Amino acid sequence: MEQKKPLIVLTGPTAAGKTGLSIRLAKAVGGEIISADSMQVYKHMDIGSAKIKKEEMGGVAHHLIDILEPSEPFNVVIFQRLCRQAMEQIYANGRIPILTGGTGFYIQAVLYDVDFTENEEDTAYRDMLEALAKKEGPQYLHDMLQKADKKAADAIHPNNIKRVIRALEFYKQTGMHISAHNETERQKESAYASAYFVLHDDRQKLYERIEKRVDDMLAKGLVQEVAQLKAMGCTKDMVSMQGLGYKEILSFLYGECSLEEAVYRIKRDTRHFAKRQLTWFKREKNVIWVNKQDFDYDDEAILTFMEQKIKETTGIGGVAT
RNA sequence: AGGGGAAUAGUACAGUGGUAGUGCGGCGGUCUCCAAAACCGUAAACGGGGGUUCGAGCCCCUCUUCCCCUG
Numbered sequence: 001m002e003q004k005k006p007l008i009v010l011t012g013p014t015a016a017g018k019t020g021l022s023i024r025l026a027k028a029v030g031g032e033i034i035s036a037d038s039m040q041v042y043k044h045m046d047i048g049s050a051k052i053k054k055e056e057m058g059g060v061a062h063h064l065i066d067i068l069e070p071s072e073p074f075n076v077v078i079f080q081r082l083c084r085q086a087m088e089q090i091y092a093n094g095r096i097p098i099l100t101g102g103t104g105f106y107i108q109a110v111l112y113d114v115d116f117t118e119n120e121e122d123t124a125y126r127d128m129l130e131a132l133a134k135k136e137g138p139q140y141l142h143d144m145l146q147k148a149d150k151k152a153a154d155a156i157h158p159n160n161i162k163r164v165i166r167a168l169e170f171y172k173q174t175g176m177h178i179s180a181h182n183e184t185e186r187q188k189e190s191a192y193a194s195a196y197f198v199l200h201d202d203r204q205k206l207y208e209r210i211e212k213r214v215d216d217m218l219a220k221g222l223v224q225e226v227a228q229l230k231a232m233g234c235t236k237d238m239v240s241m242q243g244l245g246y247k248e249i250l251s252f253l254y255g256e257c258s259l260e261e262a263v264y265r266i267k268r269d270t271r272h273f274a275k276r277q278l279t280w281f282k283r284e285k286n287v288i289w290v291n292k293q294d295f296d297y298d299d300e301a302i303l304t305f306m307e308q309k310i311k312e313t314t315g316i317g318g319v320a321t
Numbered sequence: 322a323g324g325g326g327a328a329u330a331g332u333a334c335a336g337u338g339g340u341a342g343u344g345c346g347g348c349g350g351u352c353u354c355c356a357a358a359a360c361c362g363u364a365a366a367c368g369g370g371g372g373u374u375c376g377a378g379c380c381c382c383u384c385u386u387c388c389c390c391u392g
Contacts, residue, residue: 014357037357038355038356038357038358039357048357049357073355074355075354075355075356076353076354076355076356077354078354079354080354102357103356103357104352104356105352105353105354105356105358106356108353109353109354112353114353115353116353116354117354155351155352156351156352156360157351157360157361159359159360159361160351160352160359160360160361161359161360162355162356162358162359162360163351163352163359163360166353166354169354170354178353181353182352182353185353186353239355239358242355242356242357242358243357243358244357245357246357247357268345268346269357270357273357273358275348275349276350276351276352276356276357277357279349279350279351279352280351280352280356282350283350283351283352
């Protein structure tokens with residue numbers, strides 16, 4: 001069997017401090033950073049996505065940042081493909097990939113080499129189901145799924161139209177049950193010699209930092225950034241405009257709510273988002289929790305701990321190349 | 322000081338004398354192609370003390386607090 005290649009994952013809830021730490025880690029370990037972030041892939045979206053600045057990179061190579069126009073679609077499958085390409089390149093350079101970002105689903109897709117059975121665009125069927133859901137109600141679609149894939153239907157709540165549609169689509173395209181497929185995929189082990197770090201902090205502190213960061217974003221000109229995107233022709237239905245901070249400010253710019261209301265929603269929804277991220281990471285196997293409190297918020301101590309763990313799990317020493 | 326009104330969950334509000342509800346927030350969870358998305362679940366309250374009544378969040382008295390009006 002082929003030897004597993006090394007992969008370092010550095011994740012955690014939004015505003016936990018991943019970005020800063022990732023640079024230091026990359027330098028210590030001889031790594032390059034791949035962003036596992038569904039919004040930082042987009043150009044022209046710097047402030048709201050808390051994107052790292054060129055001058056903050058400290059010479060460390062970054063991948064999957066600023067690679068798409070906001071009008072372009074993006075999803076796990078695209079991410080997985082691009083991420084694999086980037087990793088090959090990094091291995092070829094004799095360096096180590098460091099997956100950094102808060103999108104747990106994306107990390108999972110790469111780490112467990114999830115099979116999404118790529119198939120040609122079938123938006124027609126999707127659109128048809130969406131229209132059907134609107135007309136007949138969510139229960140109607142769920143009933144369809146009940147007949148096609150009972151197990152999936154039992155597992156998915158009728159109101160969760162997105163996943164009901166995906167399950168139906170999967171059945172139509174492959175003739176197989178997504179419930180069975182998922183079960184198989186779930187049993188996979190990490191495809192890499194990986195160290196999976198989750199950076200986290202006291203909930204109260206995290207929430208405070210989130211609120212402060214949103215205020216900072218506004219001070220830096222988030223509204224202007226979104227206004228420019230709007231002027232470029234960005235609309236609500238684009239994947240990029242579903243990002244936190246973007247959909248709310250867009251709504252404000254369309255006169256649908258006050259700025260105060262928009263800011264309130266950004267803060268609230270970002271807090272909720274951070275909570276969902278934590279829930280996700282709690283479920284992931286083999287994660288190494290890095291509680292900042294336990295290290296007295298000392299980055300040096302955190303780094304030492306991480307290097308130690310990396311040596312244990314991947315066999316990589318701490319010597320930079 | 323006098324007159325009037327209000328007091329119900331963290332908050333904003335419901336609640337014929339008969340099992341105290343709703344939204345938002347909080348907390349927990351699901352997730353294998355829109356995931357910064359979508360979805361689900363849960364805890365939590367009648368200001369204090371008397372009285373009337375089989376039974377009081379609701380009626381009466383009183384205390385406390387808050388709001389409005391008038392000197």
